[in-house]
Amino acid sequence: NAGVMQNPRHLVRRRGQEARLRCSPMKGHSHVYWYRQLPEEGLKFMVYLQKENIIDESGMPKERFSAEFPKEGPSILRIQQVVRGDSAAYFCASSPENGGTYEQYFGPGTRLTVT
Amino acid sequence: GNSVTQMEGPVTLSEEAFLTINCTYTATGYPSLFWYVQYPGEGLQLLLKATKADDKGSNKGFEATYRKETTSFHLEKGSVQVSDSAVYFCALSERAGNNDMRFGAGTRLTVKP
Numbered sequence: 001n002a003g004v005m006q007n008p009r010h011l012v013r014r015r016g017q018e019a020r021l022r023c024s025p026m027k028g029h030s031h032v033y034w035y036r037q038l039p040e041e042g043l044k045f046m047v048y049l050q051k052e053n054i055i056d057e058s059g060m061p062k063e064r065f066s067a068e069f070p071k072e073g074p075s076i077l078r079i080q081q082v083v084r085g086d087s088a089a090y091f092c093a094s095s096p097e098n099g100g101t102y103e104q105y106f107g108p109g110t111r112l113t114v115t
Numbered sequence: 116g117n118s119v120t121q122m123e124g125p126v127t128l129s130e131e132a133f134l135t136i137n138c139t140y141t142a143t144g145y146p147s148l149f150w151y152v153q154y155p156g157e158g159l160q161l162l163l164k165a166t167k168a169d170d171k172g173s174n175k176g177f178e179a180t181y182r183k184e185t186t187s188f189h190l191e192k193g194s195v196q197v198s199d200s201a202v203y204f205c206a207l208s209e210r211a212g213n214n215d216m217r218f219g220a221g222t223r224l225t226v227k228p
Binding site: 091100103104106109 | 147149151157158159160161164166204208209215216218219220221
């Protein structure tokens, strides 16, 4: 059973460009979470999605950031008009159910560098 | 709201030393508790978990006991190895609904030979 897949692993964008990060959850998992990790810092929750629904986006910046988890295909985190402060590692996690005793399974992350 | 507090790092130990990383939590009910480990350049991996009071989670020589009376879930290992060098995150999750997983800030462990 393949784990959580993320691509690309490394992404370099110039200021003002768009960054598109992909996440394929583990097989059988319908709950997806996105986190951001700045260098030498902890995880910051961004958004929680189920298929075709955003459940909790309380950690997502109001502008330039959006996320989706379509009926078919991977979850996408999109960052428009990137700025240097967006440089970070972005991790996706998935779980079979949300909360309680269910742990989240993490992907290897996408490291975004904005030049 | 729910939260997790971990001891600040970095922690530097010699090989075969005893490790304790403190973790305390605040929750309104009865959360499940987790320790995750992050090796350099990788994502987080679940190390162990405990789902109710007095449960002990264990894996790869690491242990943590869910102490409801002290709201703690301290991570311990009797003899660390260089390969244990990583960042360790304590986390809790209480109920379904919005994303309820809360992570501590992480503690960086370096083990020297």
